[in-house]
Amino acid sequence: MTDIIRTRLLGKGYGAADTVSGVNMRVKRGEIYGFLGPNGAGKSTVMKMLLGLVKPTGGEIELFGERLHDGSIEHLKRIGHMIETPVFYEKLTAEQNLELHAEYMGYYNKRSIREALDLVQLLGVEGKPVKQFSLGMKQRLGIARAISTRPELLLLDEPINGLDPEGIQVMRNLFRRLRDEWGVALLISSHLLSEIEQVADTIGVIQGGRLIREVSMDAVRESTAAYVEIVTTDSVHAAFVLSERLGIANFKQVGERTIRIYDSKLTQEQLSKALIVNEVPIHSINRRHHTLEDYFFDMIKGGEGHAASHQAGA
Amino acid sequence: MLHLIKLELKKGRFSAYVWGALLAYALIAAFMMAIYFTEGTASEEPAFRNYAEMLRGITTIVCATFVVYAAVLLAKLVVNEFRDKTISLLFAYPVSRKKIILAKLSMVFCWTFANVVLANAVVGGLLIAINARLGHLSDPLTARILYEHGIFVLMQAFGAAGTCLLPLVLGLRKKSVATTVASSILIVIIVCSNNGGFSLSNVVAVPVSLGLLGILGTYMSFRNIDRVDVG
Secondary structure, eight states: OOEEEEEEEEEEEETTEEEEEEEEEEEETTOEEEEEOOTTSSHHHHHHHHHTSSOOSEEEEEETTEEOOTTOOGGGGGEEEEOSSOOOOTTSBHHHHHHHHHHHHTOOOHHHHHHHHHHTTOTTOTTSBGGGOOHHHHHHHHHHHHHTTOOSEEEEESTTTTOOHHHHHHHHHHHHHIIIIIOOEEEEEESOHHHHTTTOSEEEEEETTEEEEEEEHHHHHHTTOEEEEEEESOHHHHHHIIIIISOOOOEEEETTTEEEEESOSSOHHHHHHHHHHTTOOEEEEEEEEOOHHHHHHHHHHHHTTOOOSOOSOO | OHHHHHHHHHHTTTHHHHHHHHHHHHHHHHHHHHHHHHHTTTSSSOSOSSHHHHHHHHHHHHHHHHHHHHHHHHIIIIIHHHHTTTHHHHTTSSSOHHHHHHHHHHHHHHHHHHHHHHHHHHHHHHHHHHHHHHOSOOSOOOHHHHHHHHHHHHHHHHHHHHHTHHHHHHHHHHTOHHHHHHHHHHHHHHHHOOBTTBOGGGSTHHHHHHHHHHHHHHHHHHTTGGGOOOO
């Protein structure tokens, strides 16, 4: 059994409109699953359904290989979570909040609490009441609480919200460490790809309550290869030169004046020289990445029902 | 269950509530003594003419006080968890939701019951002791009076402990502390107000049926808690 989370046609409808529908999701043991989608796409709702806070109106959920039903609670011992803005008992100190959490979870271990506080760099302020904490500190405390009971599955909803750049770095390293050293499966949601592309092993894109696609990051990286972009006033001539004189087949015209060349053996210098020799007027020439944003933007547009307007590669 | 109650106690500083209760005892005692001394035998229409009336007067005030007091506790223990969304934390624990709620409610129920009984004993005992010296009330204090009053107090305590759940049912709808406390005050005013020596609460059936209603209403509002969406 390698699947930690498995959902089949999971759906939630509030009244007439479905906020989530037909979600088939698979999160494997020991992987970081980036759950990507714009605000309001249904990320939090899916996570709440996994926690049993929101009851699905359709489909089923399997966690740790067992199907959930009304009132099943045993699996919750194995899950750490932080959904939306973390809530605390504000008058209690950070440490008391974590102790209380541990008691309810049935996992009381003073050392793991201190360890968790240390991992999110909150040691030293554990004696302060939470109401004195900034948003970023609460965010980190929320993560500490989630990991303090040594879960096998972590559900983190926008965990990087409100953190400073240094804090973001700390969190990324922490997520990788949890995956590599503890073998935790992490489901991390975000509305920004840049927040999760560096840590995720798999990305699931959700849009309008539907899981549009589930892809491994390796596959994504392959299809986002680098290219050289030429801007020219005479793209017809340029295309002719590229294919007939230089023998390049893998290029594509984007817009009226722009041509993208993929997988070229030629360097940028050789290319520009060859084009100039062949009297192609060049406005600019640049090496570019077809960015991940482009990739997912295409995907989301596809998910909305439009045909992808431009496909990478020719 | 006891463990859950212990955890609830950890969440709030309940020592403050114990002090609050003691203060309430003192105030009730002072109030009753004031009535006893000012109205004494000199008054033409004394507030109470015999032991039974005096003891019942104490019970009415005690019940009124601790019903409102319980509403405050319930607001803190239950309504606040919903309002502050900490309930989404609680309900994601590997503990049955019903047990969590039941722990909270039984705490308040027992607390109210115990306080009503204790306050009656303390304030009643005090006034009996004072009367033993001053003798404003001249009827004999028989074991029968005490026994009957004891039963009366137990019924009233049960009634109060159940009645205090009614404001919770109302307050939960709006997730409002103010609604909870205000409705408890309203209930107390209706039930415990004294109209020319008569108050609804003295008819044992009234507080007891209110208590049962409170328990029933609470049961109804939490019956489906396992299937409710939170947060």
